[in-house]
Every structure is written in C-alpha cells, then in structure tokens.
Amino acid sequence: MEAHYAPGDADAVMVDAASAPFVSGVEAESEGRWRPVDGKEGRWAIPGGEAKGAHLRWAFDLASAARFRRSGVRAFGSGFLFRPRSWLLRPEIFLPGRAARLIVDTPAGQRFISGLGPGPTFQTRVDDLDGGPEAAIGPMRVARFPAKGGVIAAIAPDGEMPLTAKQEARWFKSSASVLETAYGRLPLPWTAVFLLPVGQGEGILFGSTRGGGGAAIVALLGRAITDQDLTDDWILTHELIHTALPDLDRAHHWLEEGIPTYLEPLLRLRDGRETPGAFWADLRRQIPQGQPRARDEGLDRTPTWGRTYWGGALFCFVADLRIREASGGKQTILDALRAILPAGGIATHGEIRDLLAMGDAALAKPVLLPLYDAWATRPETVDLDAHWKTLGVAQEPFDENAPEAPLRRAWNR
Ligand SMILES: [Zn+2]
Numbered sequence: 001m002e003a004h005y006a007p008g009d010a011d012a013v014m015v016d017a018a019s020a021p022f023v024s025g026v027e028a029e030s031e032g033r034w035r036p037v038d039g040k041e042g043r044w045a046i047p048g049g050e051a052k053g054a055h056l057r058w059a060f061d062l063a064s065a066a067r068f069r070r071s072g073v074r075a076f077g078s079g080f081l082f083r084p085r086s087w088l089l090r091p092e093i094f095l096p097g098r099a100a101r102l103i104v105d106t107p108a109g110q111r112f113i114s115g116l117g118p119g120p121t122f123q124t125r126v127d128d129l130d131g132g133p134e135a136a137i138g139p140m141r142v143a144r145f146p147a148k149g150g151v152i153a154a155i156a157p158d159g160e161m162p163l164t165a166k167q168e169a170r171w172f173k174s175s176a177s178v179l180e181t182a183y184g185r186l187p188l189p190w191t192a193v194f195l196l197p198v199g200q201g202e203g204i205l206f207g208s209t210r211g212g213g214g215a216a217i218v219a220l221l222g223r224a225i226t227d228q229d230l231t232d233d234w235i236l237t238h239e240l241i242h243t244a245l246p247d248l249d250r251a252h253h254w255l256e257e258g259i260p261t262y263l264e265p266l267l268r269l270r271d272g273r274e275t276p277g278a279f280w281a282d283l284r285r286q287i288p289q290g291q292p293r294a295r296d297e298g299l300d301r302t303p304t305w306g307r308t309y310w311g312g313a314l315f316c317f318v319a320d321l322r323i324r325e326a327s328g329g330k331q332t333i334l335d336a337l338r339a340i341l342p343a344g345g346i347a348t349h350g351e352i353r354d355l356l357a358m359g360d361a362a363l364a365k366p367v368l369l370p371l372y373d374a375w376a377t378r379p380e381t382v383d384l385d386a387h388w389k390t391l392g393v394a395q396e397p398f399d400e401n402a403p404e405a406p407l408r409r410a411w412n413r
Helices: 126-131 165-183 227-232 235-242 250-270 276-290 305-326 333-343 352-361 368-375 384-391 405-409
Strands: 002-005 012-014 023-030 033-036 043-045 054-060 074-076 079-082 099-103 111-114 121-125 135-138 140-147 150-157 190-197 204-210 216-221
Touching (some): 135 150, 165 235, 216 235, 305 405
Antiparallel strands (some): 012 043, 079 135
C-alpha cells in the first residue's frame, strides 16, 4: 500500500487495533528516500508532524488477517473481502468532510471492487475511510445490472458458486426492478453486492448493508440455492431498501430497520408476488412484536430486537395508514420515502428530524414528524385490533363493508 497525506491532515495515522498486527514495514518517503517509521499499537507518528504532510508505504498481510475474524478481513474465494478501515492507515484525527482520493493498482488477473464506486479511482471523504463500505480484492466475477439511476453490481469470488449466472441475473434483475418501481429509481448510482458462499446451510442466509461514501451489501449464501429460494428471497430487497435512507444516529436504528421490514412485503404485494390475504395475515401476526412492553421508554430509547425491527415497522404501518387516510388513498408511505431520496441515501449521514420533514413536505398533511414526536421517547401502544376491524382484515374472508375497506383494497398501490 502506498498513500499520500496532504499537509494538515494529521500528525499520526492509525488502523483498528484488531488489524494492527498485520501491518508491517511502514516507511515514509523524504527527498526520494524511504525510511522506516516506528509505530506502536496501530499508531504511527508522521515524521516532521502534520504541517509537512506525508508519503507512506506499508504492507498488509491479508491472508493472515483473514484467519482472525475481528480483523474485519474475510477470505473471498482466493481473494479477500474487507473494509477500508482494516488495512488503510487513516489520519488519527481529521476534519470531518475532508476529501480523500484513493487510487488502487491491482496486479494482472486481480480486481479491486469497492462499495465506494466502480473504481479504480475513488473520490471520498476521510470520514468514510473510517466507517465506509466493504471492498474486495482478488480474481472476481462482476455482473452489472443497470436500472434507472444506477447500477447494482453482483460480485462473486472465483471458485464454485451455489447459484448459476442465470439464476443470479434473474434474482438481481427482479430485485432492481422492484426497487426502481417503488422509488422511481435506484437510490444510489452504484451499489456493490458481494456474494459470499459460506459452505453451510441452504439458500440465502443473511445480508448486511453498509454505507458511508457509497454502499456495499454482503449476502451470505448457503451450499445450494434453488429457483424457489430466489423467488422467496426477501433479503436482497430488504438490503437494497437500506440504501435509500441516510445512515442515522444509533438511537434511530429502529427507523433504519423498520422501513425495510414494513416495505419489503408491501413491495411484494405491489409486485403481485404476494396475495392480499398473505400480506395482511403476516402483518397481523408479526407487527404486535413491535408494541411497547413494560418499562419501554419510546422508540429512541428502547433498542430491543422487537422494538427495532417491528417497532420501526409499526411506525411505518401507522404512518402509511395515516398518509392513505389523509389523502383519500392517493398517497402512500412511498411518496414520503421518494421525497427523502435526494438526501443521498446510505452514502451520507442524516438527521432523523430533517429527513422526516423532507418526507412530510411531499404529503398532503405532515404525518412522519408528528408521529416521531409522539413515539420517540414515550411508549405508545397502538390499538391494532381496532385498525384490523376498520380495514376489514380482522378475519377471513375480509369484510368488504368495513369503513376503510376501499383503502385496504388499494394497499397494493
Ligand atoms: Zn436490515
């Protein structure tokens, strides 16, 4: 690795403590000569201090790091999957928003693909090198799936994959199209999806999404994936929905998880891949897990699993209902979420109140911010049974004479 640090960037550089043992041979260049730089516990002082800037080089032992889970480096076929913070000596103290430019040279036959962009040059911010998305290096197969507003890239390591290229294309095209229809475009110009076979289990096992300067999704794949697994898959859509919302402070993680938890089945209903009967039965069965329990202190202060995923989904459901009620069914939660896209999606950080106000501005009447103010720090129990009755979904067959049956029949809009 070789890096230039501008004057004023920092007087020391660092890596995570867990990956420090894999950094070696740190040297600084001065007047054409390289000299060793002494470091301790993942921190190296820049010779001459910050005013001079620096030109450093070092080696990072990816293969050894990949044997230690905490290093953040994982094997990816015969290559590696990692986050910039694992191997990049980043300024210890920096001004937020300061620009950083990464240029990556890879040996022949190898590629470097990052959530920051298609590369090989990456324009980013120093902050995003600290918290940014995954990248991979090695021999890889990259398939690009363009849709309005951007590209979703499927990145597979070399070696045997549990799904065929044809299956992969069908899976990605349908997920991209679901997102395109719901939001009007892909949230980000570039979304890297790393497909990581883990050699155990069946089907699509797990997904995670990370932003900060870009977006990367890591999808863990089981030993075998059938066509049915792909038809039933909710994980890729859930993760792609994450890319539409800026990264929020930890207290608001419930909104980050609540939106995809509520939206993914709704998009399946819109797409005709889910029947209204199954949609409402699932919602009725699952969403009570989001109700406050004893000692609840409101969504911002109760980070339990139920309140994070289903409490957030409950917030979205009630917001969606109020939006549909206030507009006579002309608007839905998607109108509000589309209005939040210009904030920059998960590539940026956002303030929850600003984002909810952006969403409200697109609505006939503000819904999101008032609901947030009511629920953020107080336990509000929703009378779900009353809603099921009014919507006519309290029992099957549905009650077509219920007061809000017309709204419910148009829920797939
Ligand atoms: Zn999620």
